[in-house]
Amino acid sequence: MQKSILMLCLFSALNVQAQESPKNSLSTSLVRYERNSTTINNYFQVKIFTGLEYQRIFNKWQLGLKYEHGLNKINDSPKNDYGDIYIKGFLQEDNVYLTSNYTFASLFSSKFTISTGLSLYYSKAYYFGLTLGGNINHTKRFDDNYSSYGISTQININYCPTQKLFISLQSSARFGKGHLYNISTFKSPRDEYAYILPELKIGVKF
Numbered sequence: 577m578q579k580s581i582l583m584l585c586l587f588s589a590l591n592v593q594a595q596e597s598p599k600n601s602l603s604t605s606l607v608r609y610e611r612n613s614t615t616i617n618n619y620f621q622v623k624i625f626t627g628l629e630y631q632r633i634f635n636k637w638q639l640g641l642k643y644e645h646g647l648n649k650i651n652d653s654p655k656n657d658y659g660d661i662y663i664k665g666f667l668q669e670d671n672v673y674l675t676s677n678y679t680f681a682s683l684f685s686s687k688f689t690i691s692t693g694l695s696l697y698y699s700k701a702y703y704f705g706l707t708l709g710g711n712i713n714h715t716k717r718f719d720d721n722y723s724s725y726g727i728s729t730q731i732n733i734n735y736c737p738t739q740k741l742f743i744s745l746q747s748s749a750r751f752g753k754g755h756l757y758n759i760s761t762f763k764s765p766r767d768e769y770a771y772i773l774p775e776l777k778i779g780v781k782f
Contacts, residue, residue, distance in 0.1 A: 598740060601631045603779025605644060611771045614701045614722055616652045616663055620773070623648045631675065633781070638691070642673040650705070665705025665718070673697045673728065687736055695728040697750060699768070719758060724768035726752020744777040 605625040611618055623646055631640030645668075652663035677693035701722040708715055730748035737743070750770040755763050 598781035608775035721757040724754025
């Protein structure tokens with residue numbers, strides 16, 4: 577009799593645990609469309625990033641940490657091609673975020689959720705490449721290093737095909753202060769910004 581009661585309690589506990597909502601999530605970026613002040617002409621560019629974001633879920637709040645790394649080819653030529661100047665570069669970025677999000681809407685039995693967030697970030701960027709052509713037909717190498725810190729705001733639309741899998745579209749804006757380091761100016765203050773419209777992410781909850 578005692579064994580039967582113990583087994584019944586165990587199965588009941590396991591059933592309750594199985595029905596509990598996930599408390600953690602891991603996600604990664606697949607692709608984004610971004611405009612960044614680090615580049616010369618600040619065009620929107622398609623970028624591929626790697627990295628992970630971990631979040632702890634507290635009902636409607638999510639708090640976490642995100643690291644991302646990107647190395648993307650940049651077409652930075654002037655739109656009017658004045659003097660036949662062409663700028664080809666590569667932008668390497670390493671960003672760390674302390675993230676917070678709040679879910680304020682849940683639709684279609686929680687298949688779709690909408691959240692907004694505020695994050696603190698630190699960024700290191702390395703932009704290098706060549707300036708080709710111009711009126712004097714020269715080739716010039718540029719080699720710039722940036723460091724910055726600031727805040728980021730975002731809004732997310734999440735689709736959850738299962739309880740544990742989610743796909744997210746995120747738009748965000750980032751603003752910060754930092755410094756530019758290069759050969760001509762060893763260190764100079766510089767404002768930094770980035771706009772992402774949008775970013776596609778995929779993740780799991782557990």
